[in-house]
Amino acid sequence: MSAGTYTPRPGAAPLGRMIAAQTALETRMLLRNGEQLLLTVIIPTLLLVLFSAVDIVDTGAGESVDFLAPGILALAVMSTAFTGQAIATGFERRYGVLKRLAASPLPRWALMTAKTLAVLVTEVLQVVLLTVIAFALGWSPHGNPLAVLLLLVLGTAAFSGLGLLMAGTLKAEATLAAANLVFLLLLVGGGVVVPLDKFPDAVQSVLGLLPIAALSDGLRDVLQHGAAMPWGDLGVLTMWAALGLGAAARFFRWE
DSSP states (O other): OOTTTTOOOOSOOOHHHHHHHHHHHHHHHHHHOHHHHIIIIIHHHHHHHHHHHSOOSOOOSSOHHHHHHHHHHHHHHHIIIIIIHHHHHHHHHHTTHHHHHHTSSSOHHHHHHHHHHHHHHHHHHHHHHHHHHHHHTTOOOOSOHHHHHHHHHHHHHHHHHHHHHHHHHSOHHHHHHHHHHHHHHHHHHSSSSSOGGGSOHHHHHHHTTSHHHHHHHHHHHHHTTOOSOOHHHHHHHHHHHHHHHHHHHHHOOOO
């Protein structure tokens, strides 16, 4: 046996391995949290099934599920990237978890990268589940898959930036209340289950600039109407992503 067999090798693990390990941990924490599952899986699923099966809201010509499925996919992105992430990160900040992680070999930007990757993993599971349910309800999607992917990625970036901004600037209790309130308001007024043309003309122009409205309308244009690339909605999401991520990077407080 050589003398150096048990020689310690101090130092941090490779950066990629650290990010992958933190991503796996963040994903498990998201999926094990009952409140998170309520927001990310149960509520979108119930809304999709309920509003598709019962004629509660006039969604226009065609099957209700063709209108509702894109909006519910947008809601799923918002629930995970914004509401869920804001609440979880806010309480991690309150309890000092972020402060301790920031002192570890994992760089702060890598920690935020791991959180974002965990959100993306969760969203993939959401999209698969909701798509299967929508198909079972008679959904007939159309359009360009690349446009759908761009919308989902930009929507995730926009909501993730806003969620981190809220979690990094408000107290945990305020974040909890504000994130849930915003979720409810955007559910009603963001074109998810109620078409924007049901609102007064003056209100429509304002609501159309919201990230949830841009994401739901963009997905609807592609998946329901077969649009090639909804540049206007992509532009709105890009603007929100730049503003949210930029503000989060500037004002986020770790303790």
